[in-house]
Amino acid sequence: MKYKILIIYYFSGTGNAKNAARWIIKQAEENGLTTRLINIDRFEDIEPPDLSRPTLIGFCSPTHGFNMPPIVIKFIMKFPRTRTTDVFILNTRGGLKLNRFFLPGLSGLAQIFPAIVLRMKGYRVVGMQPLDLPSNWLLLHPGLREKVIESIYSRCNRIVNEFALKILGGEKKYKALLSLPFDIAIIPISLAYYFFGRFFLAKTLIATDACNNCEKCIVQCPVRAITMINDRPFWSYNCESCMRCVNNCPQRAIETTQTYSAILILISSMVISPLLVRMLEYIGVWDLFNRSAFTQNIWTLINSLIFILFAIICYRGLHLLMRFRLVNRIITYTSFSKYRFWRRYKAPKS
Ligand SMILES: Cc1cc2nc3c(=O)[nH]c(=O)nc-3n(C[C@H](O)[C@H](O)[C@H](O)COP(=O)(O)O)c2cc1C
Numbered sequence: 001m002k003y004k005i006l007i008i009y010y011f012s013g014t015g016n017a018k019n020a021a022r023w024i025i026k027q028a029e030e031n032g033l034t035t036r037l038i039n040i041d042r043f044e045d046i047e048p049p050d051l052s053r054p055t056l057i058g059f060c061s062p063t064h065g066f067n068m069p070p071i072v073i074k075f076i077m078k079f080p081r082t083r084t085t086d087v088f089i090l091n092t093r094g095g096l097k098l099n100r101f102f103l104p105g106l107s108g109l110a111q112i113f114p115a116i117v118l119r120m121k122g123y124r125v126v127g128m129q130p131l132d133l134p135s136n137w138l139l140l141h142p143g144l145r146e147k148v149i150e151s152i153y154s155r156c157n158r159i160v161n162e163f164a165l166k167i168l169g170g171e172k173k174y175k176a177l178l179s180l181p182f183d184i185a186i187i188p189i190s191l192a193y194y195f196f197g198r199f200f201l202a203k204t205l206i207a208t209d210a211c212n213n214c215e216k217c218i219v220q221c222p223v224r225a226i227t228m229i230n231d232r233p234f235w236s237y238n239c240e241s242c243m244r245c246v247n248n249c250p251q252r253a254i255e256t257t258q259t260y261s262a263i264l265i266l267i268s269s270m271v272i273s274p275l276l277v278r279m280l281e282y283i284g285v286w287d288l289f290n291r292s293a294f295t296q297n298i299w300t301l302i303n304s305l306i307f308i309l310f311a312i313i314c315y316r317g318l319h320l321l322m323r324f325r326l327v328n329r330i331i332t333y334t335s336f337s338k339y340r341f342w343r344r345y346k347a348p349k350s
Contacts, residue, residue: 004054024058059087086124091107091110091130109191129159134152138247207255221245225238258336260318260335
């Protein structure tokens with residue numbers, strides 16, 4: 001093996017990235033390396049790693065909105081500089097399985113951005129590996145069935161072991177670059193999600209009357225995004241929508257409010273935006289936004305900010321109104337996550 005020490009920093013909402021990190025650690029230990037697995041939940045300071053012996057550093061994280069989650073981006077941005085240390089990046093993505101076919105997720109900026117930052121800090125990126133573990137994006141689809149999860153897991157376990165052996169042995173592996181053209185093409189979506197999308201998603205989670213205030217979601221939240229307001233958990237903008245709270249709630253009391261979210265989007269796009277356009281036309285400034293692609297983009301930006309503001313106000317209102325039984329029932333029964341077929345996602349223990 002080329003290295004004596006392996007240090008992996010990981011962030012994981014529902015366990016996939018943690019499992020992938022553990023597989024690599026296991027391979028390293030079997031090959032005589034000293035290892036450290038470091039969870040970056042709620043990190044404040046970063047202890048500089050001891051690099052006196054040949055060391056490989058890894059970063060494992062889920063992909064959120066075609067990018068690394070903000071907590072991982074912050075961590076990597078604050079990570080100390082070096083001269084010659086080797087690093088690898090592994091992003092778990094939302095993999096699915098249709099009949100016999102494994103469908104990959106999408107990385108977007110999740111590999112390119114940290115690779116550039118680490119390179120600029122002096123690291124040598126020796127591995128870039130995407131990994132299509134089961135998707136946990138419960139707002140969009142139910143958690144996968146156990147059998148599908150098992151099958152995706154055993155495929156990914158093989159991929160990771162092969163990747164680990166190669167990079168630990170000193171080879172370079174850049175599997176992530178295969179989808180580079182596509183990842184570059186979706187950069188605008190990655191940026192839109194990073195600057196706007198995630199703020200809306202933070203305002204789609206709500207605790208129903210099934211909540212017994214056990215505070216497990218508050219204690220376990222990796223970014224301290226949940227606080228108790230009026231005896232009900234409240235999700236702040238720090239939320240990364242990592243899905244840990246939704247999947248681990250012992251009462252299944254946290255819902256993903258699909259219908260409520262769809263209604264917000266409809267009201268915003270079919271009522272608020274057209275009304276604003278009318279108002280701007282009325283005061284004679286609408287043409288200013290219609291002059292070029294640049295001014296149209298400014299309008300899109302303003303529209304997105306107004307949507308986020310609208311979502312904040314509605315979420316505050318919803319959080320207050322949830323104390324009324326009728327509102328509570330409507331929100332509960334119009335959330336797909338209420339129903340058993342909309343399974344929660346549990347990463348297998350490994
Ligand atoms: C809010 C959110 C956004 C996501 N965005 C993406 C994405 O852009 N591309 C992708 O392939 N998977 C995406 N996923 C799926 C997760 O990246 C994937 O399930 C990952 O393996 C979860 O890892 P974890 O269990 O360590 O949190 C997203 C999941 C969530 C909850």
